[in-house]
Amino acid sequence: MTMLKRTGLLVTVAALLWAPATGQAAKTGMVCTPGGPTFNLVANTGDIETPDGNSVFLWSYANQSVNTGHFQAPGPVLCVNEGDTVTIHLHNGLDSHASAPNMVPENVSIVFPGQSQVDASGGSEGLFTREAAPGGDVTYTFVASRPGTYVYESGSDPSKQLEMGLYGALVVRPSSHADWAYGSATQFDPSREYLILLNELDPDLHHAVETGGLYDITKLHNRYFAVNGREFPDSVQDNGVSWLPNQPYGSLVRLQPYCNPSNMSDPLNPPPPACTPASPANTQPALIRMINVGDLNHPYHPHGNHLRQIAQDGRAFASGASSERFGETIGSGQTEDFLLTWTDQDFWNATTNQFPNGVALTDYRNLTFKDDNTFYSGSAYLGRKGTLPTGVVQQNVCGEWYFPWHSHALNEFANFDEGFGGMATLMRVDPGGGCYAFPSSTTIPGGVLKSGSYTDLGIDDTKSYQVNPKTTTRPNATTAGQTSITVASASGFPASGNYFIRIDNEVLQVTGGQGTTTWTVQRGQLGTTGAAHLSGAVITALANDWYAGFTSVPTGSQNLKVTYKGKNCANTTGTTCTLIASNLPQQTVKICNWTIAGATGCSTATSSGWVTLPAPQSQPVGSTDVSTTWTLPGSANAYIGTGSNKGQVRVLVHTQRWTASSPTPFSTWGNFMQLVYDAP
């Protein structure tokens, strides 16, 4: 047995980009095997991998309709509806195999604890039920008369075959509502249904079966402990991850906080902005179907929040008889169902309700991150990321929280001799309604910095990022009528399209030569009069263009929302905003679509890659902050850079004052900008 550790203790959850093909399983959550209520199962042999580099020989059930019965551990999750007649044809593939020539084949069968009146046909009579001989078949039929979470497992030579892995989950859904576990009090969010199936492994016993050695169950000495057939950290990888081909089920639990947007006085609601009338509703709990197919009882401890037990062994508790647990010992062979809602009683947040006395303002350089590899976001607040010390690898995607769920028999929280492994998974709490990103840079393609930096855009407060219009000069005097002028520099002025400039009290329109230093101009525009100007006269733009850059936005994010709050002021110096009373500048906010022309397409204010955000588009913005949120539904991939621009988003604020009467230059004051998106 090799003792190699996987490279890096923790593997990025988000980095496993497993693009599901049509009909393939979701990345997290319980996976029902296709088909039913008639299933064709086969018992066959295979190997599973453990995180410490070991592999263990197993016997398990597989679905013949899935990759022609490709081996899987545990057996396929059979999902049926209450009242269905369930028929299972079992073929015994436990005959001799070239890979294990000394393995002694056995009859195999299935029993269904909790189901009544199971008819068996075919095969031969066994101790508990009819059995299929190696290479042979047997059929079972029963009516799934009660909803709930159940087990199916071998009834042949159980002290060997259950250890070897012949078990699986059977889920019976109420006939009236697929999103109830039992009755109406057990309604759950069907997109958050999780299986937690627990077992232990003694690799020496498996080796004995593989090699035809002496199998002595009294010498049982478990070394591996699994959730859904995988040991931690494999247990938190996606369903169907390609490098665990025989262990298709992950067990990462994902939640978002409770939010009831239709009743803002619901006491469980976090305060805005986490939960507003515009937020998606998240009022139904997650359902946890816990099954123990091992020999031992297991004390399962969820961090972070309590689980509420609503049923046991396929029987719902009476109304009012559920109870919350932070530690639940589930007996060998038992099933238990839990509902889980992420409820917060404090609603700490980074802006309006910070942890007291600076306890969340931590200097991480005084602390350690285990193995320099962490799931921590760098911030105490949900949805926020902070900076970690140099050299620490961060697995966190967008400020989500991770909490371990694990056996508290801590000798089971290990892979053989390595701790933080074994019978464990993680619960991931994503920010309600999405993850947050704030600018990490700013660029001014059309203008000049007046004051501030990108950090001023991160908080809605009195500090702002202020941009003045671009200026250049006339190297020569200007007559009142000339229509071609040279300028000292065109940089920062639009390279295409007509635009307005101001010299002294006159507004001119540039109609030709954009991007060069010789402009064709129309004189006396927007209610002003053509006039002569001295040599060296300053030319001021009548538009400001700046964009904020965001980084580390994950590929696969969805439902991107851009929020920008800002105003415009008549002064270009000084710290007090001078009111613009009339002829308000027009603001248009755009986002970079990288697929149009890459980074070049978003380099200048008029480059082709800028896409105007959906309505409201152009809007007047005076000297009072205007805040707007735009939503780009669906995939955000076009707006997230790839390659050398990986993870980048750019949002451009274009503000022009190109209308009568007689517009004067102005400065743009950006107060706050953020992105919100649903994490992949």
Next chain:
Amino acid sequence: MERLHEGSTRRQFLQAAGFGAAAVAVGGGALAATRGAGRAVAQATAVSARDRVVLTGGNILLAATDGYMTVPGREDDPLYIFGFIPVSNDPVATLENDFKGRAQHIAPILDTTDGTDVYLKLTNLGLIQRPDLTDSHTLHWHGFRTPTSLFDGVPEVSIAVPINRQFTYFYRPHNVGTYMYHCHFEDVEHVQMGMTSIVFVRPNGHPNWAYNDSSTEFDRHFAILLNEVWNKFHDGDRDIQESIPTDYDPQWFTLNGRCYPHTVLPNDDPALSADLRLVTANANNEDDEASQPVSALVQVNPGDRVLLRLANLGYLQHSMELPGIPLRVVGQDATFLGPGTSLGVTYADRRYMTNTVYIGPGEARDVLFTAPDYDGDAPTFADTWGTYNRYFFRNRDYRKLANNGDRGGGGPNGAIAGLGGMASEVRVYEPGASGTPLPAPTPDSAGRISPNLTYVR
């Protein structure tokens, strides 16, 4: 690195090298400590004896370090432990000088109140026996509905505290009941090594109720932590040997860190006579350390309403009984089992009477009983306080009533021969002027009756 031969201890190594050894006084033996030529640093700033049993309120100062403790049969070869200890409010260098190497097991019980913020500053002092082991430590309040991962204490998903550094954990308790706390850094090892204890939350305004229900009012309360001891982790960590956690096979079984008969010794106090103290020679500094200061003895008067705050931080399931006294389970996992509404869900009355409390690892139970009348016709016993009827609080799995296979040899304070391991006693004292009743506990300025009070004359 050199491998020490099997069975060798640092103490034996030092002995061979000519330094003196200290003997341990347990039970009836006399304290016969011989200070060696090694450094004997007296604690310049000690915390009070009471603080080593329970810390109360919103500002808690703990440090993590190593030390030694005694289990029966290993009196001359103490077990190496890690532990949390109460410390003074001093700079890290001072704490290191005064407290490093003086771990206790169990750690102090933490007494908090609903709605009162808790600031818990943890200092990592490092390990004297293992200067090569640069483990960080964390503190995980087990079962707390935590509103952030930063203060949950799991190093892989938040932070850990390295040697000579500090971190303040913040908790705002909202949910009354009994919980546990423990280190979560390499917890498979650190929990068994001893970094464990109980924390509970009192109702705001009703400090002597278990939950926000008058039916849970108590006269006395006792926090009792269940655990086991597997010597391989302890000897292995001392001798720099790998231990394989899936070989876990404990042979000692403890309540509040002690095996019977030590469980019925009182809370430690330097003023006590030597035969009432559980003191271990601490090879870290050649001192004698009362490193297991928390008693599991339950002393009551007839008719007292008694709350047992039970928690299990071992890796085995335990089935506890108190024969002769029926138990009412009113809380589990810091949730009230009585009727009410919590976080939007309405619950019926799920409290139950039982004779056996089955607690898995990581679980907690709040158990109420009423002390029976004193029965002069039943067997009576005597300790330093007085005359009492005796009831055993003990594990029904009798394999856990032995100390490495040996049954107890009895001891002072009334402990009987033949019993060991995970057992303690409820002593119901004779009332009246001719008897020896316990005094009523005095509430503190906030009205709180302190937990785990023991009485000695």
